Every structure is written in structure tokens, then in C-alpha cells.
Amino acid sequence: MLKVVHINTYDGNGGAGRACLRLNKALQAENIDSKVIVHYKFGKDPQIGTFNKNAVQKAYTAGTIILERILAKRFLKPQKRTPFSFSWFGRSVIHHPDVKAADVIHLHWVNHSFLDPKHLAELAKLNKPIVWTFHDSNAFTGGCHVRYTCDHFLRQCGHCPLLKKPDANDISHRIWTQKNEAYQKMDINVIAPSSWMLSSVLSSSLMHDRPVLQIPNTLETDVFKPVNRSEARKQLGLPEDKIIFLTGFMPSRKDLHKGTSYLMDSLEMLKTRLGSRADHVELVVFGNRDANNVPELAFKANFLGTINDDQRLALCYAAADAFLIPSLEDNLPYTVMESLSCGTPVVAFTTGGIPNMVEHEQNGYLATYKSAESFTDGMQWIIDHNDRADLQQHARDTVMSKFSEKVIAQKHIQLYEQLLGTARPGGANG
Structure with a gap:
């Protein structure tokens, strides 16, 4: 052997x-x-x-x-x-x-x-x-x-x-x-x-x-797998009638390679674009060790802290309409793969190994590198997309065939x- x-x-x-x-x-x-x-x-x-x-x-x-x-x-x-x-x-x-x-x-x-x-x-x-x-x-x-x-x-x-x-x-x-x-x-x-x-x-x-x-x-495709979105939201205590964007650890704006400043700027732009519809959007953030030391965000945010249970993490991905990752340099980030495996599309910058996973306007949106406006376009594309089931299927199929x-x-x-x-x-x- x-x-x-x-x-x-x-x-x-x-x-x-x-x-x-x-x-x-x-x-x-x-x-x-x-x-x-x-x-x-x-x-x-x-x-x-x-x-x-x-x-x-x-x-x-x-x-x-x-x-x-x-x-x-x-x-x-x-x-x-x-x-x-x-x-x-x-x-x-x-x-x-x-x-x-x-x-x-x-x-x-x-x-x-x-x-x-x-x-x-x-x-x-x-x-x-x-x-x-x-x-x-x-x-x-x-x-x-x-x-x-x-x-x-x-x-x-x-x-x-x-x-x-x-x-x-x-x-x-x-x-x-x-x-x-x-x-x-x-x-x-x-x-x-x-x-x-x-x-x-x-x-x-x-x-x-x-x-x-x-x-x-x-990754474990039997753990990170699609779950009925309404059921996932019920289990997590999240509203069923909102657009929910999930994102990972939110460091300070000074943590350069995480791209937090671009995400925060993009959220401000999105709020302006949506106008009265902005109340229909919420954020879910996981990975913050200190729930009291978090940046001020444009939308209502639910901070879940560090999640050490993969089953619960998979539930978070499944509950979201999209996963947001503003990273400026990443090899093959697991958060992207986990999200896609759960059938959740991803909005990200075109950088590192992310384009090996995210297919533009097929299972997510690849924004122009370091463009907060383009990242905002990606979130808007998710909100306006008229076939969520197709997006979810493309996301899951990507992982099963390649990873x-x-x-x-x-x-x-x-x-x-x-x-x-x-x-x-x-x-x-x-």
C-alpha cells in the first residue's frame, strides 16, 4: 500500500x-x-x-x-x-x-x-x-x-x-x-x-x-452541500424575506490583502443605488473573534463570531444569496469553494486563484480588481438576477466536477x- x-x-x-x-x-x-x-x-x-x-x-x-x-x-x-x-x-x-x-x-x-x-x-x-x-x-x-x-x-x-x-x-x-x-x-x-x-x-x-x-x-462535499434556503435561515434566526450577503472575517481597513476597505466602500455605493430598497438587504459576517470591535457597515449586520462547526458554517453559506470576498491576493481561498459547494454564488475581485473557481455571471461575479464600483455591480447583479436556482446549480456543479x-x-x-x-x-x- x-x-x-x-x-x-x-x-x-x-x-x-x-x-x-x-x-x-x-x-x-x-x-x-x-x-x-x-x-x-x-x-x-x-x-x-x-x-x-x-x-x-x-x-x-x-x-x-x-x-x-x-x-x-x-x-x-x-x-x-x-x-x-x-x-x-x-x-x-x-x-x-x-x-x-x-x-x-x-x-x-x-x-x-x-x-x-x-x-x-x-x-x-x-x-x-x-x-x-x-x-x-x-x-x-x-x-x-x-x-x-x-x-x-x-x-x-x-x-x-x-x-x-x-x-x-x-x-x-x-x-x-x-x-x-x-x-x-x-x-x-x-x-x-x-x-x-x-x-x-x-x-x-x-x-x-x-x-x-x-x-x-x-473539501468535504457531503458537509458543504446545498440546503433549502428558507430552512437554513430559520435555523440561524435570519429573515426569510431579505437579500442576505455573507462575508468572512472583517479586519480593520489597514489589513491590506483582505480588501476590507473596498468592501465597505462598495456597500456604501450599493446603499445609495438601492435608495428605499436598501432596507431589503442585510449582511451576515462570520469570523470576528471580537464582536465589539467591528467596522461600521452600511447595512444591518449580523455578526456570528468565529464558527468552528463546519455543519453550522455550511448552513450559513446555504442561507445566503451570495458570498462576498474582497480579497486582493489569494491562492485558492476555501471560503469561495465552500460557498460554491453549498450552491451559493460568489462576488469577488478578479485576482489570484479565484477565477479558477468563479465563472463570471455563471456561478458568481468577477469584479474588476480593486474597483469598489465594479464590486458593487456584482452585488447588484445578484440582487437583480431572475433565476436563483440556475445560479445555485452552476455553483454546486463547479465544485463537484473540479474539486x-x-x-x-x-x-x-x-x-x-x-x-x-x-x-x-x-x-x-x-
Whole structure:
């Protein structure tokens, strides 16, 4: 039986963690011996392994994660909120029994004092195929996870706009150099979840010469599924006679890559356009940890806080007329896929991997990048659409045909077997 070990920093915390766990489950359903081992384990699932053998090691791991964040403030400009990872701490993983026993090592998100360049390079000693899914840009930059318009990753980084003291040999260039030295020792097979990530990898100075394959993430289509809208609203205590727009975590206007300021501006425009009809629209917002610290919005808003129950989250998607995501840079955001899987269309900017999921005016609306007016047009299009059932069907069909568990698992199995030279007649390659 093919043995695959997935390595990630956390167990389901964040999009990368969820993607890792969902892929692991999908592979197990296809009779693959698939396991997940994490740097820091929050949950209690006994099937998820950890590199920490005891409470002391776990405390040390937590300490290095926190210390990295504290030290980072000495180097990063305070007004910049772009995620950035340094290479000060790391740990070896090559002696773990499940890593040694695996046929394929599959890396996911390995930052936060986990696999620094030195310990990444160690993996080459195991002489096993290494697959690495890029959930953001960090693997091929000098530290940042979100690039925006910065093109320094095309060269060798340096002069980093996020650093207090940028120059040709700044810490971003030194991290780039460390990564380059490590990667030269490794045979890395890259998976890009979106066409945007694929093109980014192929143009990067660190990874342009590596084999790269586009395979999307997957999700639980039996959990995120269409539910009767009226019934969903009843269960959530939402009005049945209103247009309801759902949106995710609402950070401050300063959180650049989330695009909150564009959404708030768009809502103001929509309210002006609708005039007396504005009372017919409400918002539902999930993901806010602090219900008292939320932005003032143009429409009545229902703040649900953080939702840790996928069944309830799916109910929220199903209750909405559309999901709004104003993100300015995203690889293959799960909120979009989850919404579509529940039959709920999406309004988003044309950016990152979102166009791989949202088909303009078929299962949602792709607004012009950074145009609040175009985003408003998208919301207006939803309100005025005369065939909601058709929209819902297109949304669900998109996920089932492109992102369902079996489809994505088989694509991964085909890659694994190709790397191992063990393709099975009638199997993933048959």
C-alpha cells in the first residue's frame, strides 16, 4: 500500500491546515496509507501526529513560534501587516518513524519556526520523493507570504519594502540565499493549487526550473452541500424575506490583502443605488473573534463570531444569496469553494486563484480588481438576477466536477505513483 506522510505546521488551523487534513481524508478514502504530522498540535484527534514527544517539547515549540513573532517586530515596518516569516528557528523531522516509513513526503505550510532552509535540506538524506503544495508565496520569496505588486521574487529579493532597513543584502536577500542553497540539494515536485500560483512559481527565481503541477485543494462535499434556503435561515434566526450577503472575517481597513476597505466602500455605493430598497438587504459576517470591535457597515449586520462547526458554517453559506470576498491576493481561498459547494454564488475581485473557481455571471461575479464600483455591480447583479436556482446549480456543479474529494485524490495518487514509477493498471493512471 502506498504510504504518504503530510507535514504541516498546524492541525487544521488556517487554510493550509484545512487543505492538508482534507486531502489526507480524501486519500484515505481511496485506500492510501496517508498520515498527517504537525509541528504544533492544537486539537486532540489521535490520528494526527506531532513531532513533539512530550509537554516540554510542545512548550518549547510554542515558545519559538511566539519569539519569532516578537523578534520580527524589530525588522518589519509597523504599518505593514503583510505576513512575513524569518528563518531563525527550525527542527529536524527526518528521524520520525512515520517520515522514515513513508514512500512519499508531502509538505504543506511549514513556517512559524518549523522547517527552516537547513532542516528542509535534511529531507534529501531520506532519498524519497518530495511533493510540496504551495498554499502561499513564501517558499519562493525572501520571507513574505503575500507579494502584491512586488516583483523582487523574480530576482533574488533584497530591497524588501516590508523591512525597516531595506538594502541589496537585507534579511530578505539572505533568506532567499539560504533557501536557494537548500533547494539545490533537494528534488522538489511542486503542486500549485491555482493557475495564478502556477504562473508565479514558473516565473520565480527560486523555483522556475522545478517540476510543477496544478492540482486544486478539495473539501468535504457531503458537509458543504446545498440546503433549502428558507430552512437554513430559520435555523440561524435570519429573515426569510431579505437579500442576505455573507462575508468572512472583517479586519480593520489597514489589513491590506483582505480588501476590507473596498468592501465597505462598495456597500456604501450599493446603499445609495438601492435608495428605499436598501432596507431589503442585510449582511451576515462570520469570523470576528471580537464582536465589539467591528467596522461600521452600511447595512444591518449580523455578526456570528468565529464558527468552528463546519455543519453550522455550511448552513450559513446555504442561507445566503451570495458570498462576498474582497480579497486582493489569494491562492485558492476555501471560503469561495465552500460557498460554491453549498450552491451559493460568489462576488469577488478578479485576482489570484479565484477565477479558477468563479465563472463570471455563471456561478458568481468577477469584479474588476480593486474597483469598489465594479464590486458593487456584482452585488447588484445578484440582487437583480431572475433565476436563483440556475445560479445555485452552476455553483454546486463547479465544485463537484473540479474539486470533489475523489477527483483531487486521484490526481495526487497519479503524481505519487509517477514519482515512484509504480502506476497501477486500471488505477489512478489507468
